[in-house]
Amino acid sequence: MTVLSLPPLDLDAGGAPEDDSPLRSVSTAVSVLDCFADEAELGATRVAARLGIAKSTACRMLAALATGGLLERTGSGRYRLGLRLFEYGQLAVDRLMLRDVALPAMGELRELVRETIQLGVSVGTDVLYVERAEAAGMNVRFRSEHRRNPAHSSSAGRVLAAADPALITAILERGLQRYTPFTVVDPLRYRQILAITRDQGYATSREEFEPGWSSIAAPITLTRGGRPHPVAALSVVGPTSRVLGPRKPAVVQGVRRAAARISADLERARG
Amino acid sequence: MTVLSLPPLDLDAGGAPEDDSPLRSVSTAVSVLDCFADEAELGATRVAARLGIAKSTACRMLAALATGGLLERTGSGRYRLGLRLFEYGQLAVDRLMLRDVALPAMGELRELVRETIQLGVSVGTDVLYVERAEAAGMNVRFRSEHRRNPAHSSSAGRVLAAADPALITAILERGLQRYTPFTVVDPLRYRQILAITRDQGYATSREEFEPGWSSIAAPITLTRGGRPHPVAALSVVGPTSRVLGPRKPAVVQGVRRAAARISADLERARG
DNA sequence: AATCGTCGTTCCGGAAGTCGGAACGGCTTG
DNA sequence: CAAGCCGTTCCGACTTCCGGAACGACGATT
Numbered sequence: 001m002t003v004l005s006l007p008p009l010d011l012d013a014g015g016a017p018e019d020d021s022p023l024r025s026v027s028t029a030v031s032v033l034d035c036f037a038d039e040a041e042l043g044a045t046r047v048a049a050r051l052g053i054a055k056s057t058a059c060r061m062l063a064a065l066a067t068g069g070l071l072e073r074t075g076s077g078r079y080r081l082g083l084r085l086f087e088y089g090q091l092a093v094d095r096l097m098l099r100d101v102a103l104p105a106m107g108e109l110r111e112l113v114r115e116t117i118q119l120g121v122s123v124g125t126d127v128l129y130v131e132r133a134e135a136a137g138m139n140v141r142f143r144s145e146h147r148r149n150p151a152h153s154s155s156a157g158r159v160l161a162a163a164d165p166a167l168i169t170a171i172l173e174r175g176l177q178r179y180t181p182f183t184v185v186d187p188l189r190y191r192q193i194l195a196i197t198r199d200q201g202y203a204t205s206r207e208e209f210e211p212g213w214s215s216i217a218a219p220i221t222l223t224r225g226g227r228p229h230p231v232a233a234l235s236v237v238g239p240t241s242r243v244l245g246p247r248k249p250a251v252v253q254g255v256r257r258a259a260a261r262i263s264a265d266l267e268r269a270r271g
Numbered sequence: 272m273t274v275l276s277l278p279p280l281d282l283d284a285g286g287a288p289e290d291d292s293p294l295r296s297v298s299t300a301v302s303v304l305d306c307f308a309d310e311a312e313l314g315a316t317r318v319a320a321r322l323g324i325a326k327s328t329a330c331r332m333l334a335a336l337a338t339g340g341l342l343e344r345t346g347s348g349r350y351r352l353g354l355r356l357f358e359y360g361q362l363a364v365d366r367l368m369l370r371d372v373a374l375p376a377m378g379e380l381r382e383l384v385r386e387t388i389q390l391g392v393s394v395g396t397d398v399l400y401v402e403r404a405e406a407a408g409m410n411v412r413f414r415s416e417h418r419r420n421p422a423h424s425s426s427a428g429r430v431l432a433a434a435d436p437a438l439i440t441a442i443l444e445r446g447l448q449r450y451t452p453f454t455v456v457d458p459l460r461y462r463q464i465l466a467i468t469r470d471q472g473y474a475t476s477r478e479e480f481e482p483g484w485s486s487i488a489a490p491i492t493l494t495r496g497g498r499p500h501p502v503a504a505l506s507v508v509g510p511t512s513r514v515l516g517p518r519k520p521a522v523v524q525g526v527r528r529a530a531a532r533i534s535a536d537l538e539r540a541r542g
Numbered sequence: 543a544a545t546c547g548t549c550g551t552t553c554c555g556g557a558a559g560t561c562g563g564a565a566c567g568g569c570t571t572g
Numbered sequence: 573c574a575a576g577c578c579g580t581t582c583c584g585a586c587t588t589c590c591g592g593a594a595c596g597a598c599g600a601t602t
Contacts, residue, residue, distance in 0.1 A: 025296045026332065030340075063551090085356055089359060091356075
């Protein structure tokens with residue numbers, strides 16, 4: 001239920017459209033798209049107000065994006081995200097050749113531990129979950145607000161960051177925001193946790209993002225340049241007592257084996 | 272395996288960038304994105320060649336789209352679709368409030384008929400499948416090349432077009448392309464089939480898109496302005512003998528009931 | 543039922559962004 | 573070692589785009 005400020009915007013107290021590259025109109029067009037991350041339907045006036053641009057400009061942007069299929073018109077002159085974005089998004093994930101390979105192992109792991117299994121990749125300083133196998137009984141599709149996590153507070157983010165110094169510095173530069181009383185916000189302690197993660201080959205998160213919920217993650221690696229490099233994270237998430245209690249060793253073993261199997265399959269698929 | 276020319280491009284023998292709206296740079300940026308529908312990785316040179324623009328322009332476009340997160344850089348200076356598109360795409364589908372509502376009924380229908388169940392929506396003159404419940408045993412995620420169908424050759428496209436005169440004319444204007452010897456390509460026959468669809472409340476397609484595979488679809492409707500209006504299609508697809516053979520009445524009944532249940536749930540969810 | 547307010551759209555001139563060609567540096571290839 | 577290819581950058585001329593104001597339409601309010 002917590003709403004995060006996820007897009008990496010360097011907003012300066014008002015929402016002015018930032019320009020850090022040429023192609024100003026393209027940049028603003030992307031900013032227009034970003035507006036639809038928060039609200040489902042928007043008109044020219046609200047977009048113009050949010051971006052601090054002229055209403056006519058916003059109108060043109062919306063029309064251009066709509067003719068391109070990235071937006072769609074909703075009867076009453078407003079706009080919403082277009083289904084072409086769904087196609088592009090599916091293509092983007094398909095081409096990772098990750099989801100298809102991971103799905104069988106995720107299903108088996110779910111049967112083994114009877115908890116929800118997540119497949120996450122690194123996007124900026126966040127973890128984006130591209131697939132999820134819900135624990136039996138929770139038949140709801142995972143919601144938009146739970147599709148992305150800040151990397152520092154999740155076990156998946158830790159296995160992804162552990163082997164990526166650049167990502168660690170980016171995470172620390174962004175700051176370790178506190179979400180629960182258990183969130184690790186001390187940089188030294190965070191680095192220490194990452195070192196432990198490197199050593200033991202898996203990571204945990206004890207109610208650091210959402211009270212009552214904990215997770216264990218293992219890295220999915222791909223050998224690049226002789227060394228295994230993590231490209232994704234497989235995580236088991238559930239109530240703390242169920243994943244970090246007596247069953248923890250079994251869960252750890254299950255995640256690590258599943259991640260190792262996916263890594264091997266991925267290596268073969270991309271061979 | 273058949274590759275279709277699906278994007279609604281009015282290409283004029285060469286691939287020149289079409290401009291039908293202001294915001295030329297935004298239009299070309301969208302065209303740049305379109306290039307990635309075919310190829311997974313592209314560089315500035317190939318994009319420039321495909322769109323008939325200067326290499327420098329293509330480079331700027333790629334850079335701008337990458338800073339916006341719509342594209343990502345792949346080590347070697349090339350680009351690929353960015354995962355932000357996945358987020359936007361998921362949002363676009365989530366906001367239809369369709370997938371979550373339909374998923375339980377789709378699972379039950381799959382258990383009932385033991386075939387693959389598809390949930391499709393209308394996009395231009397195509398049907399885009401936003402969810403699929405694979406028949407047991409076929410545990411593969413549905414592939415990109417099967418995520419979109421021309422509307423005239425699929426049962427889902429027929430239940431969507433049956434109540435939409437504008438869509439019918441659009442489909443006919445585009446032309447009824449033949450994919451198999453069974454594809455209906457005669458406009459009069461096509462209109463007749465749509466009339467039958469309207470009457471009986473479901474549609475069939477007998478190997479009209481892929482040899483050996485047939486489907487039965489029923490409309491998911493939403494009451495707008497007093498009249499039920501189809502917003503999606505639920506279809507069962509499988510080998511012809513299994514869906515159009517002796518089991519056809521059972522399949523028809525199953526699809527119609529499931530679609531009706533989804534329609535009711537949808538009505539309640541959007542109320 | 544009429545009026546006011548709001549919203550999306552269009553038009554126009556000034557001005558800024560953008561396009562295309564050529565040159566540069568890095569990389570792979572022969 | 574050299575040559576070709578590719579992505580990137582620079583620059584001038586030009587085309588396009590931005591912003592303000594007006595228009596038409598829809599909806600709500602009184």
